[in-house]
Amino acid sequence: MAKVEKCSCGNDDDGLLERLEEIIISFKEKPGALIPVLQATQSLFGFIPQEAILKISEILNEPLSKVYGVITFYSFFSLKPRGKYLIRVCLGTACYVQGANEILTALKQQLSIEIGETSPDKLFTLDVGRCFGACGLAPIIMVNDDVHQWVKPSDVKKIISTYKKQKEKNKEEAI
Amino acid sequence: MDINKYMHVLKNAGDLTTLYDTLLKSKEYNSEKIYICAGGGCIASGSMKVKEAFVSQLANAKLDGTLEIMETGCLGPCAIGPVVVIGKDDTFYQKVRAQDVKEIVEQHLIGGKIVDNLLHPVDEQKVSKKSELPFFKNQDKQVLRNCGKINPTKIADYIACGGYKALSKVLTSMSSEQVVQEVTVSGLRGRGGAGFPTGTKWNFARKSQDTEKYILCNADEGDPGAFMDRSILEGDPHSIIEGMAIGAFAIGSSTGYVYVRAEYPLAIERLQIAIDQALEFGLIGKDILGTGFNFDLEIRKGSGAFVCGEETALITSIEGNRGEPRPRPPFPAEKGLWNKPTVLNNVETFSNIPLLINNGGAQFAEIGTEKSKGTKIFALAGTVKISGLVEVPVGTPLRKLVYDIGGGISTNKKYKAAQIGGPSGGCIPEEHLDVPLDYESLNILGAIMGSGGLIVMDESSCMVDVARFFLEFVQDESCGKCVPCREGTARMKQIVDRICEGKGEMKDIDELEKLASTVTNASLCGLGQTAPNPVLSTLRHFREEYIEHIRDKKCRTAVCKELIVFEILDLCNGCQACKKVCPVEAIHGEKKQAHIINTELCIRCGLCLSTCKFDAIVKY
Ligand SMILES: Cc1cc2nc3c(=O)[nH]c(=O)nc-3n(C[C@H](O)[C@H](O)[C@H](O)COP(=O)(O)O)c2cc1C
Ligand code: SF4
Ligand code: SF4
Ligand code: FES
Ligand code: FES
Numbered sequence: 001m002a003k004v005e006k007c008s009c010g011n012d013d014d015g016l017l018e019r020l021e022e023i024i025i026s027f028k029e030k031p032g033a034l035i036p037v038l039q040a041t042q043s044l045f046g047f048i049p050q051e052a053i054l055k056i057s058e059i060l061n062e063p064l065s066k067v068y069g070v071i072t073f074y075s076f077f078s079l080k081p082r083g084k085y086l087i088r089v090c091l092g093t094a095c096y097v098q099g100a101n102e103i104l105t106a107l108k109q110q111l112s113i114e115i116g117e118t119s120p121d122k123l124f125t126l127d128v129g130r131c132f133g134a135c136g137l138a139p140i141i142m143v144n145d146d147v148h149q150w151v152k153p154s155d156v157k158k159i160i161s162t163y164k165k166q167k168e169k170n171k172e173e174a175i
Numbered sequence: 176m177d178i179n180k181y182m183h184v185l186k187n188a189g190d191l192t193t194l195y196d197t198l199l200k201s202k203e204y205n206s207e208k209i210y211i212c213a214g215g216g217c218i219a220s221g222s223m224k225v226k227e228a229f230v231s232q233l234a235n236a237k238l239d240g241t242l243e244i245m246e247t248g249c250l251g252p253c254a255i256g257p258v259v260v261i262g263k264d265d266t267f268y269q270k271v272r273a274q275d276v277k278e279i280v281e282q283h284l285i286g287g288k289i290v291d292n293l294l295h296p297v298d299e300q301k302v303s304k305k306s307e308l309p310f311f312k313n314q315d316k317q318v319l320r321n322c323g324k325i326n327p328t329k330i331a332d333y334i335a336c337g338g339y340k341a342l343s344k345v346l347t348s349m350s351s352e353q354v355v356q357e358v359t360v361s362g363l364r365g366r367g368g369a370g371f372p373t374g375t376k377w378n379f380a381r382k383s384q385d386t387e388k389y390i391l392c393n394a395d396e397g398d399p400g401a402f403m404d405r406s407i408l409e410g411d412p413h414s415i416i417e418g419m420a421i422g423a424f425a426i427g428s429s430t431g432y433v434y435v436r437a438e439y440p441l442a443i444e445r446l447q448i449a450i451d452q453a454l455e456f457g458l459i460g461k462d463i464l465g466t467g468f469n470f471d472l473e474i475r476k477g478s479g480a481f482v483c484g485e486e487t488a489l490i491t492s493i494e495g496n497r498g499e500p501r502p503r504p505p506f507p508a509e510k511g512l513w514n515k516p517t518v519l520n521n522v523e524t525f526s527n528i529p530l531l532i533n534n535g536g537a538q539f540a541e542i543g544t545e546k547s548k549g550t551k552i553f554a555l556a557g558t559v560k561i562s563g564l565v566e567v568p569v570g571t572p573l574r575k576l577v578y579d580i581g582g583g584i585s586t587n588k589k590y591k592a593a594q595i596g597g598p599s600g601g602c603i604p605e606e607h608l609d610v611p612l613d614y615e616s617l618n619i620l621g622a623i624m625g626s627g628g629l630i631v632m633d634e635s636s637c638m639v640d641v642a643r644f645f646l647e648f649v650q651d652e653s654c655g656k657c658v659p660c661r662e663g664t665a666r667m668k669q670i671v672d673r674i675c676e677g678k679g680e681m682k683d684i685d686e687l688e689k690l691a692s693t694v695t696n697a698s699l700c701g702l703g704q705t706a707p708n709p710v711l712s713t714l715r716h717f718r719e720e721y722i723e724h725i726r727d728k729k730c731r732t733a734v735c736k737e738l739i740v741f742e743i744l745d746l747c748n749g750c751q752a753c754k755k756v757c758p759v760e761a762i763h764g765e766k767k768q769a770h771i772i773n774t775e776l777c778i779r780c781g782l783c784l785s786t787c788k789f790d791a792i793v794k795y
């Protein structure tokens with residue numbers, strides 16, 4: 001069987017896979033269960049590991065090709081581990097006309113990664129979004145579920161370092 | 176309001192009336208209130224800290240027994256949030272920070288003197304009352320009647336505003352046929368974009384003999400620049416639940432799903448709370464109000480695919496598949512979810528339903544134009560002074576939205592266009608600012624009403640670039656099933672890219688128009704069919720800009736990178752800041768001497784421009 005890549009959160013994979021199994025079983029009887037199960041998997045692991053795909057396919061009795069087909073259709077599912085912080089730059093109309101592209105450029109430069117890539121320290125993944133519904137405060141970037149509004153290219157450095165610090169703080173607390 | 180105190184299963188319509196009367200007489204309902212916006216926009220701007228400050232300051236001042244804090248949904252003017260309204264005298268405070276709260280409490284609530292510097296300025300004057308501010312005065316809040324007045328996480332607040340009365344009326348005194356008739360008389364048209372008459376849609380599904388039917392709410396709100404549905408979901412979720420329950424009764428369904436896009440975590444959270452509370456009160460679930468009517472409601476989360484907003488794709492997605500549209504007919508009203516008759520309506524459409532049942536379809540039809548009734552919510556964004564959420568009668572002139580309500584352009588530049596209708600829509604130039612916002616008038620101009628996203632652009636926006644932006648959007652979001660949509664838009668994008676790079680030819684314009692008609696005519700779903708609209712509309716109203724890009728190799732707004740030139744003026748004092756940031760070493764010059772940009776090497780990243788502290792660098 002394929003080996004599961006370690007997820008970036010550092011949790012024990014086996015524990016997670018067991019949890020996943022319980023989740024899949026709890027959804028099994030529901031019509032249209034595949035997508036809710038994949039959503040649960042994505043939030044559990046931060047991505048969709050191969051081992052999970054095999055389990056889902058087996059328990060829900062859906063062919064592997066279909067599970068892959070669904071995963072690749074929707075942009076929320078990722079087959080690769082993502083960083084601890086998913087930074088999404090809104091490229092919706094309101095943000096676009098108010099300078100979203102410059103923010104994206106600044107982020108790429110600061111993190112030295114392209115769209116869809118993860119920084120080597122596994123902290124940040126850079127992605128784009130199409131409107132987060134906060135257009136009144138454009139331009140917007142989202143870091144996980146946090147909204148940052150009226151972002152200027154010059155703010156980018158500060159935002160990134162806030163999350164870097166947060167990570168360090170969490171580490172200290174864990175010790 | 177402490178809902179637990181009032182929590183009980185409502186066994187019949189009389190129980191609901193009793194609860195309503197009790198609530199109206201309750202201390203909580205009659206106490207003076209401070210409304211703090213807890214809409215997504217204001218939360219992002221820090222309204223929760225403001226709330227905490229109010230809690231502690233009111234306690235300090237021993238006012239916590241008499242004044243109640245109400246966390247509400249979006250009040251509308253998100254750009255000037257966090258916003259706070261003092262109930263007793265209707266004072267509207269903008270951009271409130273936690274450190275301002277002490278002053279509000281001491282000076283205003285205790286001392287009776289309004290805090291001037293937190294008021295919203297109108298023409299140099301300070302207007303204190305919310306109802307007298309042009310932003311609010313020029314609106315007609317019908318669907319948003321409760322947004323900003325109630326706490327969306329407390330069902331008792333909704334009931335105290337007359338909530339679930341319409342459902343009770345329908346279940347106890349109307350037949351399904353009468354409900355459909357009322358909706359038909361109201362003239363309500365779907366708010367999701369196409370404007371299909373809701374009564375007609377419901378009637379198709381009602382007539383079907385099938386015993387299993389479904390009612391779906393489209394809360395996918397994918398149009399970039401639109402946040403109307405989000406605000407209703409976050410600000411008044413019970414109005415959607417009530418509307419859906421009424422719809423279910425009308426068509427004979429007992430199961431509903433709300434398909435909410437994953438980008439809206441707060442909306443999902445609040446809707447789930449509302450569903451749970453409605454269930455506890457017996458307003459959905461089994462044997463609602465003792466009438467024998469059952470209705471189960473569940474949320475399904477989207478997974479980030481724009482095309483899933485299209486009705487057949489949404490249905491396919493709930494079924495657990497790739498969200499690809501399927502051909503119609505059969506229409507969903509005949510064969511929808513799991514091949515059963517299905518009605519799908521937009522969030523705002525459902526929110527209109529309790530309103531038109533309570534007031535009667537005929538009264539509902541008094542607002543609006545001859546062919547389009549009621550009000551429409553618009554998400555006003557872009558370079559407008561007060562961007563936010565506004566509701567006006569259908570047929571209100573665009574100018575009123577942009578200038579009277581939105582306060583005009585936020586920059587020192589002039590109005591250039593308003594993009595309306597998202598990727599299926601078009602741009603309205605200045606000479607058509609007086610166009611009434613209704614389905615027919617907008618179609619004549621090559622735009623569409625759409626779902627309500629309205630983005631104002633000033634003269635710094637390049638219209639060719641806007642067309643390119645939308646082509647890229649549909650390219651990204653096309654499900655790829657039909658060749659004209661997939662390849663046709665890719666071809667169109669290549670051409671527009673070329674024009675933006677200064678490599679276009681005059682014949683490209685004809686080619687674009689030809690391709691546009693193929694894509695429109697040969698695509699399966701609305702995404703492909705309307706994908707060329709942004710190009711056609713900019714070609715129609717801003718053709719000279721295309722010509723400038725092609726013939727003069729010039730972008731008058733300096734947006735199209737390949738056509739920009741960066742230059743250092745004589746002002747340069749040789750501080751070398753630009754030289755250090757330039758990623759390609761295109762800047763030369765000795766310290767303390769004017770620098771020069773080598774345009775051959777320059778990649779037009781703009782870093783030097785934003786770095787120079789002496790405004791010595793220009794682009795044109
Ligand atoms: C590509 C595409 C995306 C759509 N996205 C949405 C959407 O996000 N929300 C919505 O309510 N309708 C959307 N629609 C329209 C729906 O297909 C459908 O017409 C609508 O939800 C019906 O509800 P209504 O009659 O209440 O407007 C979209 C249509 C297309 C073709
Ligand atoms: S028109 Fe485009 S989005 Fe619609 S079904 Fe065809 S390929 Fe898919
Ligand atoms: S625009 Fe960028 S590449 Fe060009 S000179 Fe300035 S910093 Fe260098
Ligand atoms: S366009 Fe960026 S949040 Fe809507
Ligand atoms: S979110 Fe507060 S005004 Fe819109």
